Amino acid sequence: MTEFDAKAVAERALPLVDLTNLNDDCTAEDVTALCKRTVTDHGSVAAVCIWPRFVSHAKPLLDGSGVQIATVVNFPGGGEDTVAVVQETRQAVADGAGEIDLVMPYRTFLSGRPGFAETQIARVKDACGDAKLKVILESGEIEDPLLIHAASKLAIDAGADFIKTSTGKVKINATLKAAEIMLTVIEEHWRECHEEVGFKAAGGIRTVGEAAAYLNFADRIMGPQWACANTFRFGASGLLDALLAAIDGGEAATGEGY
Template sequence: MSDMIETAKRALGLVDLTNLNEDCTEADITSLTGRTVTDHGSVAAICVWPRFVAQAVRELTGTGVKVATVVNFPTGGIDTASVVAETKQALEDGADEIDLVMPYKAFVEGRKGFVEEQIIRVREVLPEDALLKVILETGEIKDPLLIHAAANVAIAAGADFIKTSTGKVAVNATLEAAEIMLTAIEEARRDDPERVIGFKPAGGIRTAEDAAAYLALADRIMGHNWVSASTFRFGASGLLDALIDTLEGKDSVEGQGY
C-alpha cells in the first residue's frame, strides 16, 4: 500500500483535471477549479472547452494551476483556418496550453503533409511559453506503425507533448499506444537531447493502479528522472478523486476518465 501512496503523491501533480462534457456549465467549471488545489498538493492544469477558458483563468488566478483547452476537438477536422482562429481566441482568453486534435482521419488516408501543416500553423500562433499538446487519437489510428508515424509527424511539426486520445472514442489511452509514443519521444531525444517533448495519456485512466502502470512505463523507457509536470500529464476527470482516496486510505469510486 505504501508504494501506491507514493504513486498517488507523484501522480497528483501531473493531472490535467478535465471536464469536456457536452453539457458542461459555468457552475461545473467553478466546481472543477475548486478541486484543483487539494490538501495533498495542486494538479498541473485543468482542461476545458474553449468557451470556459476566460472563466477558468479568472478563477485560478494565483493558484499556479495552468489552463488548457482543446481545439479541433473532438473530430480532428481539416479546416485549418478555423482551427488557427480557435487557437488565437483561446490564447486571447488566457489559455496557457492548447490540446490540438491532429486531423487523424486525413493522416490515416495518407495526407501526412496536410496534417503536418496544420500542426505547424497552430504552433506558429502560440507564444514561446504556451504548450502545444497534439492528440493523435491512437484508438482510431489503430495500427502500431501508423501510431509511431503519427507521433513522429507531431514531434517534427513542433508538438511540446503528444497525447493519446480525446476520451470521446471507443478506445482511448492504452499501455500499448503509450509504449509506442514514449519510444518515439525517446528516439527524438536521442536525435536532439536539448528538446523536451512530453507525453499525455488521456481517456479511461481512473485509478491509482492505472496511473502506476503508465508511470512505470515512462520510467522504463525514459528513465526514472524524466517524469515531471513539464514532461508528463494525465488527462482525466475521475483520477484526482481516486488519488486523494488512496492518499487518505479510502476506497475510491471510479469516475470518468477523459
C-alpha cells in the same frame, strides 16, 4: 502485474493531472466547481482542461494558483478547417489558455495525406505563442503500431510540446500499447535532437493502478526522474478522487500496477 505502493504512486501522480471536464453539457458552474478542486490538501494538479468557451471564466479563478488552463481545439473530430482551428487557438490564448490540446487531423493522415496534418500542427504551434501545444493523435482510431509511431514522429517534428493519446470521445482511448510506442518516439527524439517532448495519457484512466502502469512505462523508457508536470500528464476527470483517497489511506486506490 506487480504490487505497488498506492500512496506513493498517488502522491507522484497528483501534480501530473489535467483535471478535465469536456462534457457536452458542461456549464460555467461546473467549471467553477472544477477549478475549486485543483488545489487540494495534498498539493495542486497541473492544469484544468476545459472547453474554449470557458477559458476566460476560469482565468480569474486560477490566477496565482500555479494551475494552468488547458483547452481543446479541432475537438473532438480532428477536422480539416485549418484556418478555423488557427483562429480558435489564437482566441483561446488571448482568453488566457496556457496550453492548447489540438486534435490532429488523423483521418487525413490515415488517408495518405500526412503533409496536411503536419502543416496544420505547425500553423497551430505558431498561433500558440508562449502556450504549450499538446497534439492528440487519437491513437485508438489509428490502431496500427507503425502508424502510431509515424503519427507521433510527425507531430513532434511539426512542433508538438506534448503528444497525447486520445480525446476520450472514441471507443478506444488511452492504452499502454500506444503509450509505449509514443514514449519510445519521444525517447528517440531526445537521443537524436536533445529536445524535450512530453507525453499525455487521456481517456479512461480512473484508478491508482492504471496511473502506476503508465508511470512505470515512462520510468522504463525515459528514466525514473523524467516524469514531471513539464513532461508527463494524465488527462482525467475521475482519477483525482482515487489519488486523494489513496493518499488518505482510503479504498479508492483500486487496480494493480503493471
